[in-house]
Amino acid sequence: MLTADLARSRTRNGSVEPLFIGPAESRYRETAQQLIDIFEGHIGEPKGDLEETIDQLTIDDTDYKIVQGLAKLLTDECEFETVATADPQEIRQALFAKANESYPIVRQPTLGDDTQRLEVYSVVADQLGLSLEECYRGMYADLEDNKLLVRFGDLCVDEYTDEGRSSTTRLTGDSEETYAEDTISVDWLLTRYNLALAQAVLYDATQMRIRVWDHFNTVFSYVKLFGLMHRLYPIDETGERVESTDVAAGYEAILDGPASLFSKSRKYGIRMANFLPAPPLCDRWEMTAEVLDGDGGSTNSGSLTFELDQTDGLSSHYSAQDEFDSDLERTLAQKWERATTDWELRREDDVLDLGSEVMIPDFAVEHPDGRRAILEIVGFWTPEYLEEKLAKIEAAELDHLLIAVSDRLDCSATDVEMVSDQVLRFKSGIHVYDVVDLAEEYALETDGQKFHSE
Numbered sequence: 002m003l004t005a006d007l008a009r010s011r012t013r014n015g016s017v018e019p020l021f022i023g024p025a026e027s028r029y030r031e032t033a034q035q036l037i038d039i040f041e042g043h044i045g046e047p048k049g050d051l052e053e054t055i056d057q058l059t060i061d062d063t064d065y066k067i068v069q070g071l072a073k074l075l076t077d078e079c080e081f082e083t084v085a086t087a088d089p090q091e092i093r094q095a096l097f098a099k100a101n102e103s104y105p106i107v108r109q110p111t112l113g114d115d116t117q118r119l120e121v122y123s124v125v126a127d128q129l130g131l132s133l134e135e136c137y138r139g140m141y142a143d144l145e146d147n148k149l150l151v152r153f154g155d156l157c158v159d160e161y162t163d164e165g166r167s168s169t170t171r172l173t174g175d176s177e178e179t180y181a182e183d184t185i186s187v188d189w190l191l192t193r194y195n196l197a198l199a200q201a202v203l204y205d206a207t208q209m210r211i212r213v214w215d216h217f218n219t220v221f222s223y224v225k226l227f228g229l230m231h232r233l234y235p236i237d238e239t240g241e242r243v244e245s246t247d248v249a250a251g252y253e254a255i256l257d258g259p260a261s262l263f264s265k266s267r268k269y270g271i272r273m274a275n276f277l278p279a280p281p282l283c284d285r286w287e288m289t290a291e292v293l294d295g296d297g298g299s300t301n302s303g304s305l306t307f308e309l310d311q312t313d314g315l316s317s318h319y320s321a322q323d324e325f326d327s328d329l330e331r332t333l334a335q336k337w338e339r340a341t342t343d344w345e346l347r348r349e350d351d352v353l354d355l356g357s358e359v360m361i362p363d364f365a366v367e368h369p370d371g372r373r374a375i376l377e378i379v380g381f382w383t384p385e386y387l388e389e390k391l392a393k394i395e396a397a398e399l400d401h402l403l404i405a406v407s408d409r410l411d412c413s414a415t416d417v418e419m420v421s422d423q424v425l426r427f428k429s430g431i432h433v434y435d436v437v438d439l440a441e442e443y444a445l446e447t448d449g450q451k452f453h454s455e
Contacts, residue, residue, distance in 0.1 A: 002074075002077070002197050002200050002201065002271070002274055002275070003070050003073055003074070003197045003198065003200070003201045004073065005201065005204060007066055007069055007070040007073055007201075008198065008201035008202070008204075009066055009067075009070070009198055010198070010201070010202055012294070012305055015305060015306060016305055016306045016307065016308070017202055017292055017305040017306070017307050018307075019195070019198035019199050019201070019202055020198065021195045021198060021313075021314075022067065022191065022194065022195065024188060024191035024192055024195070029067070029191055030187050030191070032058075032064070032067070032068060032071065033071055033187045033190045033191055034187050035058060036055070036058070036068070036071050036072055036075055036190070037075065037185060037186075037187065037190065039051070039054050039055060039058065040075050040079070040150070040153045041153060041156060043150050044150050044151075044152075044153055044156055044157075044158060045149055045150065045151070045158050046149065046150055047146060047147050047148065047149060047150075048081050048145060048146055048147070048148050048149070048150060049145075049146030049147065051150060052146075055068075055069075055072045059072075067194075070194060070197070070198075071190055071191075071194055074190060074193050074194060074197060075153070075185070075190065078153060078154050078185060079150055079152065079153050080150075080151050080152040080157075081145075081148040081149065081150055081151065082148060082149060082151045083142050083143040083147075083148055083149075084142060084148075084149045084151070085135070085138065085139035085142035085143070086131055086135040086139055087129050087130075087131055087135070087139055089139050089140060089141060089142045089143040090143070091129070092125070092129065092131075092136060092139045092140050093140055093141075095125045095128060095129060096121060096122070096125050096136075096140060099121050099124055099125055100118075100121050122136050122137060153185070154184060154185035155184055155185075189318075192315075192316050193318065195314070195315060196277070196278060196281075196315050196316070196317075196318075199277060199309060199315065200274035200275070200277050200278075201274070202290070202292060202307050203258070203259075203270065203273050203274045203277060203290060203292070203307070204259065204270045204271075204274060205258075205259070205270075205292050205293040206258035206259060206270070206273060206290045206291065206292050206293075206307070207257075207258040207291045207292070207293060207304065208255065208256065208257060208258045208290065208291045209255075209256040209258055209273065209288065209289070209290040209291075210253065210254070210255055210256075210287075210288070210289045210290070211253065211254045211256065211280055211286070211287070211288050212236060212240050212251060212252075212253045212254075212286065212287040212288075213251055213252060213254075213280060213283045213285070213286045214238070214250060214251035214283070214284075214285040214286070215251075215283050215284050215285060216282055216283045216284075217251070217252050218361075219279070219282055220254075220279045220280060220282065220283060220286075221233070221252070221254065221361055223276055223279035223319065224254060224256070224276065224279075225361075225363070225378075225380070227272040227273070227275055227276050227380070228272060228379075228380020228381050229256045229257070229269075229272060229273060229276060229380060229381065230256065230257040230380070230381050230382060230383070230386045231254050231255065231256050231257075232254070232255045232389075233252055233253070233254050233352075233359045233360060233361065234252065234253045234254075234255070234359065235248075235249030235251075235252060235253075235359055236249060236250065236251050236252060236253045237249070237250050237251075238250045238251075240253070240287065246352050246359055251285075252359070256273065256276075257381075257383075257386065258270075258273060258290065258291070258292075259273060269381050272381070278315075278317040278318060278319045279317065279319055280309075280317075281311070281315045281316055281317040282317045282319060283311070284311065285311055286310060286311055287308075287309075287310045287311075288307075288308065288309040288310065289306065289307070289308050290306070290307040290308075291304050291305070291306060291307075292304060292305045292306075292307050293305075329378060329407075329430065329431070330363055330364075330378065332430055332431075333346070333364075333378075333430070333431050333433070333436075334346060336430075336431075336432075336433050337433050340433040340434070340437075342433065342434070342437050343368060343369055344366055344367065344368050344437050344440055345366070345367050345368075345369075346364050346365075346366055346376075346436075347364065347365045347366075347367060348363075348364060348365075353375070353399065353402070360377065360394075362375045362376060362377040362402065363376055363377055363378045364376040364378075366403075366436060366437075366440045366444065368440070368444065371446050371447055372440075372444035372445065372446060372447075373401065373444055373445065373446075373447045374401045374402070374403055374439070374440040374443055374444040374445070375399070375401060375402045375403065376402075376403045376405060376436060377402060377403070377404050377405070378405045378431070379404060379405065379406045379407075380407075382406055387404070387406065387424070390404070391404070391423075391424070394423075400423075400443060400445065401443050401444050401445040402423065403423050403424075403425060403436070403439050403440070403443060404423055404424045404425065405424075405425045405426075405427060405431050405436075406424060406425070406426055406427075407427055407428070408426060408427070408428050409428060409429075422442075423439065423443060425439060
C-alpha cells in the first residue's frame with residue numbers, strides 16, 4: 002500500500018476523492034513500463050542502486066508522487082536479502098580486531114596505508130576461508146542499501162556465481178514456491194495504484210458502510226480475516242434494511258474505523274485499508290466511509306464523506322478465501338484434530354438472525370449426543386462493541402453462542418472485565434479444552450434451533 006505522504010486526493014463539498022489516474026493514458030503507461038524495467042534490471046543488485054535509479058527517474062518526471070507511489074507498490078512485491086559467503090558481523094569483527102592490532106584504518110589512505118589495508122583483508126580472508134572479493138563485499142552486506150534484490154514478482158534469483166553475478170528464473174506452477182499474485186505488468190501496476198489511492202483515504206476513517214448483493218461469504222470472510230469490528234444487516238435491492246434474512250437481497254456491513262478507537266488505531270487502520278480490495282470482487286457493491294478532515298475545512302463537523310461503488314472501475318487482486326478465514330481459526334482446527342474429546346469442531350456458514358442484525362459465526366461445536374454450540378471469534382474490539390453484540394445475542398435467545406476475544410486486540414483505553422460467562426478471553430491462542438468446557442455448559446439440543454442460510 003501507499004504511505005500517507007504518497008496519497009493523492011482532493012476535498013470538495015464535504016467529500017474526499019482519490020485522484021485516480023487513467024490506466025489507458027500513454028504517459029502513465031510509459032512511466033509504469035520504465036519502472037518495471039528498472040526493477041527487473043536490478044534483480045541480483047543492491048537495493049541502494051535500485052533506489053538511486055528510481056530517484057533519477059523521479060527527477061526527470063514532473064509527477065513526483067505518482068512515480069514514487071508506483072515504485073512503492075513495486076517495492077512491496079520485492080524481497081531483499083543479505084547475500085554473503087560468511088556472516089557480515091563476523092567479517093567486521095575479524096577485520097576490526099586485526100586492524101586494531103597494528104594499523105589505523107583511514108578514509109583517504111596513502112599508498113602505504115592502502116597496502117596495509119590490503120594486508121588486513123588478506124589475513125582475515127584466509128582466516129575465514131574467503132576470497133578477497135568475498136571478504137570485501139561481505140563486510141557490509143547486511144546494511145539495508147547493500148541487501149540484494151532476490152525476488153521481484155514472479156522473477157527470482159536462481160543462483161550467484163563466485164564473481165557476485167546472478168542469474169534469474171521465473172517462478173511457475175511447477176516451482177517449489179509459486180508466486181501468488183499475477184505477473185507484474187503495466188495494467189497490473191496502474192490498477193493497483195488506483196486501488197492503493199483509495200486505501201490511503203481510509204487511514205483516517207471513523208466508519209465504513211459496505212453494501213453487497215452477491216459473493217457475500219467471500220467479502221465477509223475478509224472482514225473476519227482482518228479482524229474488523231462489524232455489524233451485519235439484511236437489505237433489499239435498493240439497499241434499505243429489512244427485518245428478516247428470508248427477504249434479504251443482500252447484506253450491509255457497518256465497520257468501525259481506526260479513527261474511532263482509543264488504541265491500536267494505526268494497526269487497525271492498515272487492516273481496514275487491506276479490506277478494501279474485497280468489495281470489488283462483487284458484481285454490485287457500494288462503500289461509504291466517514292473520514293476525518295485533516296485540514297479542518299469541512300462543513301460536515303470535521304468529517305468528510307468518501308464513496309465508491311462498482312462503477313469506479315476498481316479491480317481486486319484478492320481471490321476467494323480458503324477453508325479458514327484466519328491463521329487463528331486454522332490453528333484451532335489443527336489443535337482440535339490432536340485433542341482427545343468427543344466434541345467435534347465444524348465450519349459454520351449459516352447466517353444467524355439476531356433480529357434487525359445478522360451474524361456469520363466461525364464454528365459449530367457439536368457432540369454425538371446432539372448437543373450443539375456456536376463459536377464466534379472476535380477480532381479487534383472495544384467494551385462497547387462487545388456489550389452491544391452480547392445484548393443482541395441475548396435478545397435473540399442464542400444462549401448456545403460462545404464468544405472468543407483476544408486480549409491483544411482490545412482497543413479500549415483501560416482494562417475491562419468480561420460482561421458474560423459465555424466470553425472466552427485468550428492471549429496468544431484459543432485452547433481446545435476451554436472451548437469444550439464452555440460447550441459443555443451452554444450447548445443446546447439442535448431440535449428447534451433456527452438457522453438461516455443465504
